[in-house]
Amino acid sequence: MDFVIQHKKGKLPQLDNPILIEGLPGIGNVGKLAVEHIIDSIGATKFADFYCKDFPPQVFINSDGTIELVKNEFYYWKSKKEGQRNMILLTGDYQGLSSQGQYELVDTILNLCKKLGVKEIYTLGGYGLGQDIKKPKVLCATTHKMLVKEMKKHGAVFKQNEPGGGIVGASGLLLGLGKLKGFKGVCFMGETPGYLVDPNSAKAVLKIIKSITKVDFDMSALEEKAKEIEQIAQQLKEMEMGGNEKAEDLKYIG
Amino acid sequence: MDFVIQHKKGKLPQLDNPILIEGLPGIGNVGKLAVEHIIDSIGATKFADFYCKDFPPQVFINSDGTIELVKNEFYYWKSKKEGQRNMILLTGDYQGLSSQGQYELVDTILNLCKKLGVKEIYTLGGYGLGQDIKKPKVLCATTHKMLVKEMKKHGAVFKQNEPGGGIVGASGLLLGLGKLKGFKGVCFMGETPGYLVDPNSAKAVLKIIKSITKVDFDMSALEEKAKEIEQIAQQLKEMEMGGNEKAEDLKYIG
Amino acid sequence: MDFVIQHKKGKLPQLDNPILIEGLPGIGNVGKLAVEHIIDSIGATKFADFYCKDFPPQVFINSDGTIELVKNEFYYWKSKKEGQRNMILLTGDYQGLSSQGQYELVDTILNLCKKLGVKEIYTLGGYGLGQDIKKPKVLCATTHKMLVKEMKKHGAVFKQNEPGGGIVGASGLLLGLGKLKGFKGVCFMGETPGYLVDPNSAKAVLKIIKSITKVDFDMSALEEKAKEIEQIAQQLKEMEMGGNEKAEDLKYIG
Amino acid sequence: MDFVIQHKKGKLPQLDNPILIEGLPGIGNVGKLAVEHIIDSIGATKFADFYCKDFPPQVFINSDGTIELVKNEFYYWKSKKEGQRNMILLTGDYQGLSSQGQYELVDTILNLCKKLGVKEIYTLGGYGLGQDIKKPKVLCATTHKMLVKEMKKHGAVFKQNEPGGGIVGASGLLLGLGKLKGFKGVCFMGETPGYLVDPNSAKAVLKIIKSITKVDFDMSALEEKAKEIEQIAQQLKEMEMGGNEKAEDLKYIG
Structure with a gap:
């Protein structure tokens, strides 16, 4: 049994110059929310499952x-119009333990990307601020300097020395190992309080993805979810104000 | 030295369309109790030991x-009457660390099952409620939708979104990995407080196994054990009522 | 680089029917103390070092x-008189992490034992009682039933269901894996409070080893050490009596 | 994917009898500070990056x-004058987890050293005292007895049984495994309180390296950094004196 089992359904999709967009569980679940939203709203097609001995049993x-x-x-989506980017989308239940x-x-994901003809990788995640944020900015880091300028045009923000701890997990590694293997890559990190799942931050990240892919997918489901979470956050805050001692714990529900 | 050592005593048993029934240590030790009871009461024959570098040294x-x-x-049992199912039984000291x-x-167990001609897997475990339960129900999850209907007939219960955390450990993995390898499988989870070993919950699970296998094994040893545990639980409760401060600890003896 | 590096100094020793005696760090350091004492007092010769990626860096x-x-x-010792047993002695800084x-x-040690012609393995350790003990008994467990009777003759004690948790670590595994590979084996566990290194318990274990090997090595160094430790234990007890709050910590120095 | 990926930029440097000087993160960051200072002040050239699955993702x-x-x-530096030593310098973000x-x-580093013609290894680190130290001494340990005498001439200090716990991590292993593979090696440990990064201790270590390599690199940047850290330490002490409760935490910033 290999470390990673790839369970293909049929053959690999044939796409012209596709990009990979990754969103796995993490801070505020921003990346996972964002990629799942793309998959649902554009109707992407699943073509591979990955199982891994390093996931929980x-x-x-x-x-x-x-x-x-x-x-x-893994999902794929073929562009409908000229100018749109073909996409490979990666999401899932866990990152490796x-x-x-x-x-x-x-490493296995990057090898698959090579086979799929992927040359550019976009990884999505959250940047936890530990405090409320009205209009979340989207921080950015890239594999190559020329991409910095390009991403600014799409609305991404570069702050020197942020995040100070770098990027930990798949979103960072896909760029780090990817760079060594000849990929270009960008990580978008939506600002988020980080306490609850954050569709609002995911929305901010997706605005930039729209601009890059030229695909105008619907955002209403995400906006709906954002309102729900806002209400929950509001209730939690009121409980806290009212002196409810358990509110402290509830704040960290993810 | 392989990760798993299989120590065969003689050849593999030749059985017509056997089922695997697994019960390893877990919540309330329900699965292990149940499978050990089957082995004892029907007089199953041991044919293999598994040693593993991931067990404690x-x-x-x-x-x-x-x-x-x-x-x-591993044990096996050949049916005595028409309509009864041949059985492979799996129990043990530990799950992998x-x-x-x-x-x-x-993965190794599933490969052995292939060789034995097993096509159906039944995994037994406990579903910890954290509170007393008079008549434990038996929750169920399956690899295939058609099995859900069938298992209901045998008395199993399906509750949507329960267990919320899914199934962790061998009972879950045997179905999860098994499904990928072409096995059909069912997990039965007997409701249990989860504080002490729970022969009562094991009995509830075994009623369903009887119905599936058409083997009418004796339950009296398990009922005996259930009474013992009930007495211990009663004593612990009285100690607690009486203000004995150590009772809190004793509650969690497993 | 292999998991275990064997650094041989010259060739393997040629011995007639040698036994392995193992004593690695553990409870009361009884096993390590005992084997180191044998090596020193009989003047055994080192012939191999084992390095392992699972030891601390x-x-x-x-x-x-x-x-x-x-x-x-690894050390070896050739018998000087008829009736004495040739010995392979194993001690070291750590057990695997x-x-x-x-x-x-x-597994690697057992493979080396095969090459050395070892057929019998004696593993030495401590059995922690958590309380003072005047005359430590030596508990015993064996790979084969016929050895139980034989070891009783040498003064070892069998107590049903003790140690309840079995034997954890190299002393247990050498017998457990060894049995599967055709070795005969015995584990001697000297009773010990388990708080401090315990030369007194090591001495009790060595009395039995003397009886088995027919080698009459000197015990005075061990008796000297036992007196030292007894004094330290006495001082610690007085500190505790005197209300010194740090004595509690000192008790566990090993 | 290998455990360690070596990313060479061009060919390996050809040097006459070079020495390896290692300084990775550790107590007071003494080793890393020292080696980074050498690299900067002598203008060493990078020739290899090491990536490792055992670093954080x-x-x-x-x-x-x-x-x-x-x-x-990995960096290298070719001597400019007769009598100076050619150097391979090793530093980095992390040690293995x-x-x-x-x-x-x-093991991989030592194999590369063999290829580079390295025969002597100098590893740099800190020796945490847990208290302030005005004039940090530099403790020393070596692979061979003849090196002890030699290192004393360069100003290193040998204290019997210090450090009592030996040397843990790359600085120790490079000597320990290196000795088995035929390398000569010395570990220099600068005394340090261990609370903050310690350029002062790094300076003490570098004095000895200067004496060994006969390379007279500039120390002013390190002295500058030492003054900064001294000020921070002073401020932290004042905060603590003033009863600031958070000072306790700040002391351990590294």
Whole structure:
């Protein structure tokens, strides 16, 4: 049994110069929310599941009573109009549990990207501020200097020495290992309080993805979700104000 | 030295369309209790020991002073009457310690199942409620939708979104990895407070196994054990009521 | 680089039917103390060092300012009189850090034992009682039932269900894995409070080793050390009586 | 993907009898500070990057917005005058996270050293005292006894049984594994309080390196940094005196 099992459904998609967009679980679940939203709204097609010995030994239960081994998933989307970018989309239940597992998983993903003809990688995540934020900016880091200028045009922000701790996990490794293997890559990090899942931050990130891909997908589902979360956040705040001692814990529900 | 050592005693058993029933240590020890009870009451025959570098580096001491390396064990049972199912039974001292070990161990078990002609897998475990339960129900999850309907007939219960955290460990992985390898599978989870070993919950699970296998094994030993545990639980409760401060700890003896 | 590096000094010793005696760090350091005492008092010869990636990444500093990579060590001793047993002696700085490392290390040791013609393995350790003990007994567990009777003759004690948790670490694994590979083996566990290194318990274990090997090595160094430790233990007790709050910590110095 | 990826820029440097000087992150960051200072002040040339699955899955962000996968780095420097030593310099972001990773990484480094013709290894680190120190001494440990005498001439100090816990990490392993592979080696440990990065201790270590290499590099940048840190330490002390409760935490900033 290999470290990573790739379960292909049929053949690999044939796409002209596709880009990879990755969003796995992380701070505010910003990346996962964003990529799942793209998949749903543009109707991307799943073509591969990834299982990995470095994920937890766990199955989830679907609403119909069937089980699903925890995994990462690959989707693709073919452009409908000229100027739009073909996309490979990566999301999933978990990132690798160990450092070595993360490196091996990302290495396997990059090898698959090579086969798919991917040359550019966009990784999405959250940048936890630990405080409320009205209009989340989208921070950015790139594999190559020429991409910095280009991303600014799309609305991304560069702040020197931020994030100070760099980027940890798949979003960072895909660029770091990817650069060594000849990929170009950009990481977008939506500012987020980081306490709850943050569709608002995901929306900010997706605005930039729209600008890059020239695909104008609908945002209303994400806006709906943002309102729900805002209400929950508001309720939690009121509980806290009212002296409810358990509110402190609830703040960190993710 | 391989990750898993299989210590065969003689050849593999030749059985017509056997099912695997797994019960390893877990919540309330429900699965292990249940499978050990089947083995004892039907007189199943051991045919393989599994040793694994991901088990603790430990030997147990038998009552005659000899040692026994910690292991998992395989038994088989040939049906006596028409309509009864042939069984492979799996129990043991431990599950793998690490995530990777769990994946590798389950993969090895599934490969052995292939060789034995197993096509259906039943995994048994407990579903911890954290509170007393008079009549434990048996929750269920399956690899295939058609099995849901079938299992309901045998008395299993499906509750949407339960267990919310899915199924962790061998009981989940055998279905999750098994599904990818073409097995059909069902996990039965007996409701249990989860504080003490729970023969009562194991009994509830075994009622369903009886119905599936058409094997009418004796339950009296399990009922005996259930009464013992009930007495211990009662004593612990009284100690707690009486203000004994150590009762809190005793509650979690497993 | 292999998991275990064997650094041979010259060829393997040629011995007639040697036994392995193992004593690595553990409870009360009983096993390590005992084997180191044998090596010193009979003048055994070192023939191999074992280095292992599962030991800590650490060197110790000798009194002359030179460093020494942490390791396990093999010695041998050729009998001087008829009736005495030839010995392979194993001691060292550490046991493996991880479960997998322990299994691999013991597997490598057993393979070396095969080459050396070893058929019997004696592992030495401590059995922590958590309380003072005047005359430590030596508990015993064996790979084969016939050895139980034999070891009783040498003064070892068998207590049913003790140690309840079995034997953890190299002393257990050498017997457990060894049994699967055709070795006979015995583990001697000297009773010990377990708070401090315990030369007194080591002495009790060595009495039995003397009886088995028919080698009458001197015990005075060990008796000297036992007196020292007894004084330290006495001082610690007085500090505790006197209300010194730090005594609690000192009790666990090992 | 190998455990360690070596990313060569061009060919390996051809040097006559070079020495390796290693300084990776550790207590007071003494080793890393020292080696980075040598690299900067003598203008050493980078020739290799090391990436390792046992480093954290992390990228750092450069001031121009580009990312950098965490790594170790190799530099070389060719002597300008007769009598000076050619140098290979090793520094980096991290040491391996796990024991096994540390062994594998050091093994890979030693193999590269063989190819580079290195026969002597100098590893630099800090020796944490847990208290202020005016004039830090430089403790020393060596692979061979003849080096002890030689190092004393350069100003290094040998204290019997210090450090009591030996040397943990790359600085120790490079000597320990190196000795087995035929290298000569010395570890210099600058005394340091260990609370903050310690340029003062690094300076003490570098004095000895100057004496060994006969290279008279400038120390002013390090002296500048030492003054800065002294001021920070002073401020922290005042905060503590003034009863600021957070000062306790700040003391451990590294």
